[in-house]
Structure formats: C-alpha cells, structure tokens
Amino acid sequence: MSSTNPKTYEPTPPRKVAFLGLGVMGFPMAGHLALAGHDVVAYNRSAAKAQAWTGEFKGAVAATPREAAAGRDLVLCCVGNDDDLRSVALGEDGAFAGMKPGAVLIDHTTASANVARELHAEAKKRGLQFVDAPVSGGQAGAQNGTLTVMCGGEAGPFEAARPVVMAFARACTLLGGPGSGQLAKMVNQTAIAGMIQGLSEAIAFGQKAGLDMAQVLEVIGKGAAQSWQMDNRGKTMIEGKFDYGFAVDWMRKDLGLVLDEAKRNGARLPVTALVDQFYADVQALGGRRWDTSSLIKRLK
Numbered sequence: 001m002s003s004t005n006p007k008t009y010e011p012t013p014p015r016k017v018a019f020l021g022l023g024v025m026g027f028p029m030a031g032h033l034a035l036a037g038h039d040v041v042a043y044n045r046s047a048a049k050a051q052a053w054t055g056e057f058k059g060a061v062a063a064t065p066r067e068a069a070a071g072r073d074l075v076l077c078c079v080g081n082d083d084d085l086r087s088v089a090l091g092e093d094g095a096f097a098g099m100k101p102g103a104v105l106i107d108h109t110t111a112s113a114n115v116a117r118e119l120h121a122e123a124k125k126r127g128l129q130f131v132d133a134p135v136s137g138g139q140a141g142a143q144n145g146t147l148t149v150m151c152g153g154e155a156g157p158f159e160a161a162r163p164v165v166m167a168f169a170r171a172c173t174l175l176g177g178p179g180s181g182q183l184a185k186m187v188n189q190t191a192i193a194g195m196i197q198g199l200s201e202a203i204a205f206g207q208k209a210g211l212d213m214a215q216v217l218e219v220i221g222k223g224a225a226q227s228w229q230m231d232n233r234g235k236t237m238i239e240g241k242f243d244y245g246f247a248v249d250w251m252r253k254d255l256g257l258v259l260d261e262a263k264r265n266g267a268r269l270p271v272t273a274l275v276d277q278f279y280a281d282v283q284a285l286g287g288r289r290w291d292t293s294s295l296i297k298r299l300k
Contacts, residue, residue: 004255006144007032007035007144007145007167007168009032009035009036009166009167009172009266010163010166012166014035014037014039015038015039015073015074015164016038016039016041016071016072016073016074017033017038017039017040017072017073017074017075017076017164018040018041018042018043018062018068018069018072018074018075018095019033019040019041019042019043019075019077019078020043020044020064020067020069020075020076020077020078020079020088020095021043021044021045021077021078021084021088021109022042022043022044022049022050022053022066022069022077023044023049023078023079023080024139024142025078025108025135025142025277026044026078026079026108027049027053027140027142027296028139028142028143028145028168029076029078029108029142029168030042030053030057030059030076030129031053031148032145032167032168033076033164033167033168033233034057034058034059035057035167036164036167038058038164038167039059039061040058040059040060041059041060041061041067041068041072042054042059042060042061042062042068043061043062043063043064043065043067043068043088044054045059047061047063058210060069063201064093064098065088065089065093065094065095065098066092066094066095066097066098067097067098067298068095069070069095069097069098069099069103069105070098070099071098071100071102072099072100072103073103073104073160074103074104074105074106074160074161074164075095075099075103075104075105075106076105076106076107076108077089077095077105077106077107077108077109078107078108078109078135078163078166079109080109080139081109081111081253082111082112082114082115082145083144083148084109085107085109085111085115085119086115086119088120089105089107090122096122096123096126096128097290099126099128099153101127101128102127102128102129103128103129104128104129104130104157104160104161105119105123105128105129105130105131106161107119107130107131107132107133107134107216108134108135108149108191109134109162110134110135110182110185110250110253110254110257111132111134111182111257112182112257112260112261113132113152113179113180113181113182113183113186113261116132116152116178116179116182117178117179118128118180119132120132120153120178120179120275121178127171129154129156129157129160130153130157130178131151131152131153131154131157131158131161131181132151132152132153132178132179132180132181132182133149133150133151133161133165133172133181134149134181134182134184134185135147135148135149135150135151135169135185136148136150136188136290138245138246138287139245139246140245142168145167145168145169145170146169146170147163147168147169147170148169148170148171148172149169149171149172149173149181149272150173150175150180150181150184150185151172151174151175151180151181152174152175152176152177152179152180152181152182152183152211153174153177153178153180153181154177155174158174183261184259184275185254186254186257186258188260189254189258190255190258190269190272192229192292193251193255193271193272193275193284193292194210194271194272194274194275195227195229195276196229196233196275196292196293196295197271197274197278197295199229199230199233199234199293199296200237200293200295200296201225201299202225203217203234203237203238203296203298204296207238211299213234213238217230217234217235217238219233223235224291229293232244233291233293236293237293237296240297242287242290242291242293242294242297243290243291244291244293245291246291246292247288247289247290247291247292248255248279248282248283248287248288248289248290248291248292248294249283249288249289251279251292252276252279252280252283255272255275255276255279256276258272259272259273259276273279275295278295278298279292279295281298282294282295282298283300285297285298
C-alpha cells in the first residue's frame with residue numbers, strides 16, 4: 001500500500017478484530033482494517049512479516065492464532081489452502097480455541113467448499129460462527145481496498161462482519177449457506193480462465209496477421225469483446241510482461257478446486273480442464289510465478 005491511501009471508509013463503529021495471514025493479500029487487507037479505525041491484532045506464520053506489518057500500520061501482533069483471536073469480536077483469515085486454513089483455525093493454538101462465544105471467523109482464503117462446511121460445523125459445536133468469504137480483485141484490489149467478497153454462511157454473522165470487511169472491499173455479498181462463497185469463487189475462476197485463453201489467442205492471432213495489436217485492442221475494447229482482462233492485461237500481454245498479479249501456481253491451485261468440485265457435482269468443464277493443462281505448460285516454461293495472463297507465452 002502506498003503511504004497516500006485513497007480509500008474512503010464507510011463510517012462504522014470500531015471493532016476488536018484479529019487478522020491471520022499477512023501474505024500478498026492479507027498484509028494490505030489487515031492494513032485497511034487498521035486505517036479504518038479498528039483495533040487489529042495480527043498473526044503471521046513468519047514473525048518477521050508480522051513485525052513489518054506493525055512497522056507500517058497501527059496494531060499489535062500475536063505469537064499464535066489462538067492468542068490473536070482471544071477477546072476479539074471478529075477473526076479474519078487469508079492463508080494459502082485447506083491445510084493452512086485448518087492449521088490456523090483448529091488445534092490447541094488455533095483461533096477457535098481462543099475465540100470468545102459468539103465471535104465470528106471470516107475466512108478469505110480460496111479453499112474448498114468442503115473445508116468451509118467442515119469449519120462451519122466445528123464452529124457451531126463450539127458456540128462460534130464461521131463465514132467463508134473468498135475474494136476477487138487480486139493484489140491491486142487488496143492494496144486499493146476494492147476487493148469483491150463472495151460469502152457463504154448464515155445471515156446474522158454475515159451482517160456482523162460486513163461493515164468491517166468493507167474496509168478492504170467494494171462489494172460483500174451473502175450468496176447462500178456454508179460453502180457458497182467458495183463455490184462462487186470457483187465460478188469466478190472458471191470464467192477468468194476461459195477469458196484469458198480467448199484473449200491470448202486473439203492477441204497471438206492479430207500479431208501473426210501483422211496488426212498493431214495495441215491499436216486493435218483500443219478499438220475492440222469499446223465493443224462486445226471488452227473485458228477486465230483486456231482493459232488491464234491486454235497491453236502487458238502484447239509487451240510480454242507478466243509480473244502484474246495473480247500467479248500461475250495460485251491459479252492452478254484454484255482450478256484444481258474447481259475440477260474436483262465438478263467431479264462431485266457432475267458439471268462438464270472441458271475448456272477449464274484444457275486451460276488448466278495450458279497453465280501446466282506455462283509452469284514448465286518457468287512461469288510458476290508469472291501472472292495468469294502469461295497463457296499467451298505458450299502460443300509464441
């Protein structure tokens with residue numbers, strides 16, 4: 001986040017919150033909570049990252065998720081995968097062990113719908129609440145406080161969490177019961193995968209045809225082909241620059257969740273399965289940390 005923060009925060013009473021996971025997304029998300037006036041205690045597996053966060057934002061750090069969650073009204077979380085989520089929520093040092101009765105854990109990890117349902121059930125057993133709330137908008141959205149948050153769970157805890165979540169979001173919507181947020185994120189990633197492949201092929205075709213693709217995208221971006229990917233990644237794809245956001249490794253993790261869920265629910269996703277293999281090709285080219293628009297590399 002820049003020192004000049006352009007985000008305007010909705011007026012909301014300050015809450016006692018914890019934030020677990022200060023990675024590429026969590027670091028600025030927790031920062032927005034502090035800047036919005038909330039009392040934030042942060043936890044990160046790497047203590048150095050947690051100390052760096054307190055050097056930039058007003059807040060405290062804790063040595064374990066349990067300590068971070070103690071006495072907090074809301075516990076927000078953004079970690080890597082299902083196993084990481086279980087590790088910070090469950091066990092002797094997990095957040096559930098420290099949370100006060102009625103407190104809400106809002107999980108922003110992109111994880112499986114199964115783990116969301118599992119943790120929702122475990123929270124209820126303990127007199128706690130759980131909302132699965134994956135986000136879309138990438139690193140830039142986290143830094144600018146403009147994420148889209150897709151939620152699954154019950155209305156009461158969602159309504160309690162929403163004003164706080166809006167510190168780093170432009171939209172926060174309850175889409176159904178436990179796991180619905182994760183399923184909606186899978187829909188999001190499925191749509192993005194197809195769009196990026198289509199844009200990659202369009203640019204590669206235009207270049208082979210000898211067109212000025214920057215000019216072409218400027219023109220067609222005002223018509224039916226317009227998309228966020230074209231507006232934000234088209235130019236950098238033409239330039240062969242792929243260090244602007246969501247990494248290929250992360251996308252493959254997400255598409256793995258999609259394809260696993262499709263096996264369970266019977267959805268047919270032939271293009272998604274194909275694009276997942278195309279991302280495997282990009283990984284083999286050394287592009288594990290390139291952003292998702294690097295699909296075009298395999299067409300060169």
